[in-house]
Amino acid sequence: MDTPPVVSLASLEGLLKEKINLLSNDFEKKHGSLPQFIARVPGRVNLIGEHIDYCGYAVFPMAIEQDILIAVQTREDQQLELSNLIPNIYEDYSCELDKFEIDKGVPQWFKYCLCGVKGILENSSKAKSELRGMNARIYGLIPPSAGLSSSSALVCATALAFAHVNKLQFTKQQLADYCARSERYIGTEGGGMDQAIAMLATQGTAKLIEFNPLRAHDTKLPPGAVFVIAHSLAEINKAASSHFNCRVMECRLAAKVLAKLHGINPDSVTRLADVQFSLNKTLPEMASIAGLYLHDDPYSKEEVSKLLDMTESQLENKILSENTRDIGFFKLRQRALHVFQEANRVWQFRDICNSGSTTALQDLGRLMSDSHHSCRDLYECSHPQLDHLVEISRNHCLGARLTGAGWGGCMVALVAENGVETFINYLKENYYKNLPAAVDRNLEQVVFATQPGSGAAIYNL
Ligand code: ADP
Ligand code: NG1
Ligand code: MG
Numbered sequence: 001m002d003t004p005p006v007v008s009l010a011s012l013e014g015l016l017k018e019k020i021n022l023l024s025n026d027f028e029k030k031h032g033s034l035p036q037f038i039a040r041v042p043g044r045v046n047l048i049g050e051h052i053d054y055c056g057y058a059v060f061p062m063a064i065e066q067d068i069l070i071a072v073q074t075r076e077d078q079q080l081e082l083s084n085l086i087p088n089i090y091e092d093y094s095c096e097l098d099k100f101e102i103d104k105g106v107p108q109w110f111k112y113c114l115c116g117v118k119g120i121l122e123n124s125s126k127a128k129s130e131l132r133g134m135n136a137r138i139y140g141l142i143p144p145s146a147g148l149s150s151s152s153a154l155v156c157a158t159a160l161a162f163a164h165v166n167k168l169q170f171t172k173q174q175l176a177d178y179c180a181r182s183e184r185y186i187g188t189e190g191g192g193m194d195q196a197i198a199m200l201a202t203q204g205t206a207k208l209i210e211f212n213p214l215r216a217h218d219t220k221l222p223p224g225a226v227f228v229i230a231h232s233l234a235e236i237n238k239a240a241s242s243h244f245n246c247r248v249m250e251c252r253l254a255a256k257v258l259a260k261l262h263g264i265n266p267d268s269v270t271r272l273a274d275v276q277f278s279l280n281k282t283l284p285e286m287a288s289i290a291g292l293y294l295h296d297d298p299y300s301k302e303e304v305s306k307l308l309d310m311t312e313s314q315l316e317n318k319i320l321s322e323n324t325r326d327i328g329f330f331k332l333r334q335r336a337l338h339v340f341q342e343a344n345r346v347w348q349f350r351d352i353c354n355s356g357s358t359t360a361l362q363d364l365g366r367l368m369s370d371s372h373h374s375c376r377d378l379y380e381c382s383h384p385q386l387d388h389l390v391e392i393s394r395n396h397c398l399g400a401r402l403t404g405a406g407w408g409g410c411m412v413a414l415v416a417e418n419g420v421e422t423f424i425n426y427l428k429e430n431y432y433k434n435l436p437a438a439v440d441r442n443l444e445q446v447v448f449a450t451q452p453g454s455g456a457a458i459y460n461l
Contacts, residue, residue, distance in 0.1 A: 001169065001171055002171050002172055002173070003169055003170065003171055003172065004160060004172055004175065004199065004455070004456045004457055004458060005457045005458070006037075006164075006457070006458045006460060007457055007458065007459050007460070008459075008460055009038075009459050009460060009461050012459065015065075016040070019069060019139065019141070020038050020069065020459060022139070023035075023038065023069050023071045023085065023137065023139040024038070024071055024461065026071075026085055026137065026139075027071040027073075027135075027137045030083060030137060031073060031135050031137075033073070034461055035071035035072050035073050035135075035137070035461060036072060036073055036074060036460070036461060037071075037072055037161075037164065037458050037459060037460050037461060038069050038070065038071050038072070038458070038459045038461070039069070039070045039072060039157045039158075039160045039161040039164065039456070039457075039458055039459075040067050040068070040069050040070075040157065040456065040457050040458075040459060041067060041068050041153040041154075041156045041157040041160065041198045041199075041455075041456045042063040042064055042065070042066065042067045042142075042153060042198060042201060042453050042454070042455065042456070043063070043064050043066045043067065043068075043142035043148040043149050043150055043153050044061045044062065044063050044064060044148065044149045044193075044194060044197045044198065044201070045061065045062060045064055045148060045227060045229055045403050045404075045410070045412050045450060046059060046060065046061040046147075046193065046403050046404060046412075047060045047061065047062065047206055047227065047349070047368070047403075047412060048060045048342075048345055048346055048349045048367060048368060048371050048401070049061075049193075049342060049343070049345070049346040049349075050342060050371060050375055050379070050381075050401075050402070050403070050404075050405075050406070051247055051251075051338070051339070051342070051375070051379055051381065051405070051406075052191075052339050052342050052343050052346070053190070053191025053192055053193040053209075053211065054189060054190060054191030054192075054248050054251065054271070055191070055251050055255075055271045055272040055273055055339045055343070056191075056211060056212060056271040056272065056273025056274065057211075057272075057273055057339065057342075057343035057346065058208055058209060058210045058211070058343070058346050058347070059193045059208075059209050059346060060206060060207070060208055060209075060219070060346050060349055060350065061193060061194075061197040061206065061207065061209065062197070062201065062205070062206035062207065062227075062450075062452040062453070063197055063198070063201030063452060063453040063454060063455055064142075064148065064229070064450045064453055065450065065451075065453050066141045066142040066143070066148065067140075067141060067142065067153060068138060068139070068140040068141075068142060068150065068153040068154050068157045069138070069139045069140070069157070070136050070137065070138050070139075070157045070158060070161045071136070071137045071139070072134050072135065072136050072161045072164070072165060073134065073135040074132055074134055074165045075132055075133040075134055075135060076132065077132070077133055078096050078097040078098065078131065078132065078133045079094060079095075079096055079097075079133040080094060080095055080096070080097060080100075080113075080114075080117065080133050080134060080136070081094045081133070081134070081135045081136065082094065082110050082113050082136050082138070083136070083137050083138070084109070084137070084138045084139075084140075085137065085138065085139040085140075090109045090110075090138070093108075093110035093113075095114075096133070097117070097121070097128065097131060097133055098128050100114055100117075102114050102115060102118065102185040102186065104185075104186070104187040104239075104322060104323070106240070107186050107187065107237060107239035107240055109154070111185075111186055112151055112154040112155050112158070112183070112186060113136070113138075113154060113155070113158040114158075114185075115155045115158075115179075115182045115183050115185045115186055116154070116155040116156065116157070116158030116159035116160075116161075116162065116179060116182065117158060117159065117162050118182050118185060119155070119159045119178035119179050119181065119182030119183075120159050120162045120163050120166075120168065120170075120178065122178070122181075122182070123170070123174070123178050124166070124168055125168065126166065126168065131166050132165060132166060133165075134161065134162060134165045136158065136161055138154070138157075140153070140154065141445075143231055143410070143445065143446070144235070144237075145235040145236055145237045145238075145408070145409065146231050146235060146404070146408075146409040146410050147402065147403050147404020147405055147406065147408075147409030147410045148229070148403070148404060148409070148410060149194040149197075149198070149404065151183065151186070151194070151238070151239075152179065152183060152190075152194035152195050152198055153194075153198055155179050155182065155183045155195070156175065156176075156179045156195055156198045156199060156456060157456070159175060159178065159179050159182070160175065160456055160458065163175070164458055172199040172200050172455070172456070173199070173200070173213075173214050175195075175199050175456070176192065176195045176196045176198070176199040176200060176214060177192070177195075177214060179195040179198075179199075180192035180194075180195040180196070183195065186239045187239045187245070187321075187322070187323060188238050188239050188244050188245060189244075189245050189248040189249075189321055190244075191211070192211055192214070193209060196209050196211075196214055196216065197209060197216075197455070198455060198456055199455055199456050200214075200216040200455055201452070201453060201454055201455035201456075202218065202452075202454060202455065203452065203453060203454040204451075204452055205218040205219060205220055205221075205452050206219050206221055206353075206452050207219065208346070208350050217350075219350055219353050219354070220353065221353060221452070222352075222353060222356075222360040222361055222364070224361065224416050224417045224418075225360075225361055225364070225414060225416075225417075226414075226415050226416070226417050226420050226449050226450075226451070227412050227413070227414060227415075227449070227450055228397070228412070228413045228415050228420060228423055228424060228427075228447065228448070228449050228450070229403070229410050229411070229412055229413075229447070229448055229449075229450055230389060230393075230410060230411045230413065230427050230431070230446070230447040231409065231410050231446045231447065232383060232385040232386040232388075232389050232408060232409065232410065232411065233385065233432075233435060233437040233438060233441070233446065234383045234385045234386065234407075234408030234409070234437075235408055235409070236383075236405075236407045236408040236409065238405050241407075242323040242324055242327070243381070243405075243407050244405055244407075245321045245323055245324050246324050246327055246330075247335060247379065247381065248321070249319070249320050249321060249324045249327070249330070250330045250331060250332060250335040251271070251272055251335050251336070251339060252270055252271070252319060253299070253304055253319070253330050253332055254272060254290070254294065254332040254333075254335055254336040254339075255269050255270065255271055255272045255274060255275050255336075256269055256270075256308055256319070257294065257299075257304065257307050257308065257332060258272075258275045258289065258290065258293060258294070258336065259274075259275050259278070260307055260308060260309075261293050261307075262275070262278075262279060262293075264278050264279075266308050272286075272336060272339050272340065273343075276340075283340050283341075283343050283344040283347075284340075284344060286340040287337055287340040287341050287344070290333060290336035290337050290340060291333070291337060294332045294333035294336060295333060296333055296334075298329035298330060298331050299329065299330045299331075299332050300328060300329055301315060301316075301327075301328055301329075301330075304330060304332075331380075334377075334378040334379070334380075335378070335379060337374075337378050338374045338375070338378035338379040341374060341378075342371060342374055345367050345370065345371055348367055349364060349367050352364050352367070361398050361414065361416060362398060364398065364399065364414055365397070365398030365399025365400075365414045366399055367399065368398075368399035368400060368401045368412070368413075368414055369390075369394070369399045369400065369401065371401045372390050372400065372401035372402055375401065375402055375406055376402075379406075381402070381405065381406035381407055382402055382406050382407070383402075383406065383407055383408045383409075385408070386402050386406070386408060386409070386411060388431075389411045389427075389431055390402065390411050392427075392430055392431060393411065393413050393423075393427070396422075396423055396426050397413040397414060397415045397419075397423055398413075398414040398415065398416065399413070399414045400412065400413035400414070415449075420449050424447055424448070424449070427447050428443055428447065432446065432447070
C-alpha cells in the first residue's frame with residue numbers, strides 16, 4: 001500500500017531537522033512533554049495549468065521546500081487542541097471530535113485543520129466513539145494567501161496527523177482525494193491539484209497530474225531549468241471572497257451551455273472536460289468551438305437560465321454555490337477559451353520537457369508567458385502588482401507567470417541556472433526596494449529559487 005512514509009528523525013539533517021527541533025521544543029513548553037511525531041506537508045508551485053483542475057484537466061505542479069509542520073501528541077479523550085507557533089496571529093482553538101461544525105463564514109485558520117479532521121472522520125473504518133483526539137501545534141513556513149497552497153498543506157497535514165494518531169492507514173491517493181473534498185467545507189470549490197501534489201510529490205521531479213482517476217507522472221525538467229518564486233506581496237484569502245468560486249461557476253455554466261448547444265443533456269455535464277469527452281474533439285478544436293458558439297458579452301442570469309431550460313431560482317439553487325448566487329453576469333466565452341488553451345499548454349509543456357530539444361528552456365518560457373497573459377486577459381485572475389512584477393521580469397528571465405489562484409500572490413519565473421542570483425538581485429532592486437509592503441520583510445522568504453521537493457511524511461521522534 002503506497003502510504004505516506006514514516007521516517008525516523010535520526011535519519012534527518014539540515015534545515016528540516018532544525019525546524020522540527022524548534023517546533024518540538026516549543027511543543028514541550030506548551031504541553032509539558034515532547035510530541036510523539038511530526039507531520040510534514042509541503043506547499044507547491046504550479047508551473048503551468050492554472051484554473052483547469054476543477055474543469056477536469058491535467059496540471060503541472062511541483063512541491064517546494066516551504067512546508068507546514070504539525071507536532072502531535074495523542075490524547076486519551078476526544079478533544080482536539082490546536083495551537084500555532086505564531087499565537088498572536090493564529091489563536092488557540094479547541095473542540096471535541098463529535099461536536100464541531102465548519103461554517104462558511106470567516107475562514108479562520110483552525111477551520112482548515114477541521115477540514116482535514118473531517119476528511120478522515122468521513123472515511124474512517126473505525127466508529128467515531130473509538131477515535132482519539134490530539135494536541136497539535138502548527139509551524140507553517142509557506143507564505144499564506146500567496147498561491148503556494150498553504151491552505152491545502154494545512155488541511156493535508158492535519159488529516160495525516162489525525163489518521164496517524166488513530167492508526168488509520170490510507171494510501172497517498174486516498175488522502176489526496178479525501179482532503180480535496182474536505183477542503184471544500186471552507187467554501188472554495190477547488191479541483192484537487194494542491195492536495196494531490198502535497199501527497200504525491202517526490203524529490204527531484206515535477207509531476208504532471210491527471211484527475212478522475214488521480215494519476216501523477218514524473219516529469220524531469222530540462223537541465224539548467226530553475227524556477228524562481230517571487231511574492232507580489234498582494235495577499236488574498238481565497239475563501240474570504242467569491243472571486244475563486246465565481247470562476248468555477250463560470251466554467252460550470254460554460255460547460256452546460258456548450259453541452260446544450262450540441263444536443264448533450266446539460267445535467268450530465270459539470271466540467272468543460274466532460275463536454276470535450278462527449279464531443280470527442282481535441283483541445284484546439286474545443287477552443288475553436290468555444291470561440292464560435294459562445295458570445296463575448298457577459299451572459300446574464302436570465303439568459304443562462306433560458307438556455308438551460310430552468311428558472312433563475314433553479315439555477316441559483318441547483319448549480320451555483322452559496323457565495324455566487326447573487327452574481328448577475330457570467331463571462332463564459334473568455335473563461336472557456338482560457339481553460340481549453342491552458343489545458344493544451346500543459347501537454348505542450350510536458351512534450352517539451354521530454355523532447356531533449358536545445359531550445360527547451362526558451363520554449364517552456366514562452367508557454368509560461370502565454371499562460372500569464374491568458375490568466376490576466378481571459379480569466380481576469382491577476383492583480384496589478386502581480387502584472388507589474390511579471391512585466392518587469394520579462395526581459396530578465398525566460399518566461400514568467402502568476403501561480404496558484406491569483407488575484408495577488410506569487411509569480412513563478414523560469415531562469416537559467418547561471419542567471420538565478422542576478423535575477424533575484426534584479427527583483428530586489430527593481431520591485432521590492434521601493435515597495436512599502438516589503439519594508440520589514442525578510443526578502444529571502446519573499447523571493448527565492450526552488451527545486452522539486454518531496455511530499456507528505458511523518459517523522460517519528
Ligand atoms: P494559499 O493556499 O494560496 O496560501 P488560501 O487563501 O487558500 O491561500 O489560504 C490561506 C489561509 O490558510 C490563511 O488565511 C490561514 O487561515 C491558513 N494558513 C496558512 N498558513 C498557515 C499557518 N502557518 N498557520 C495557520 N494557518 C495558516
Ligand atoms: P490556491 O492558490 O493554492 O488556493 C487554488 C485551488 C486549486 C487550483 C488553483 C488554480 C484550492 C484548495 N486550490 O489554489 O485547486 O484551482 O487555485 O489553478 O481550492
Ligand atoms: Mg489555498
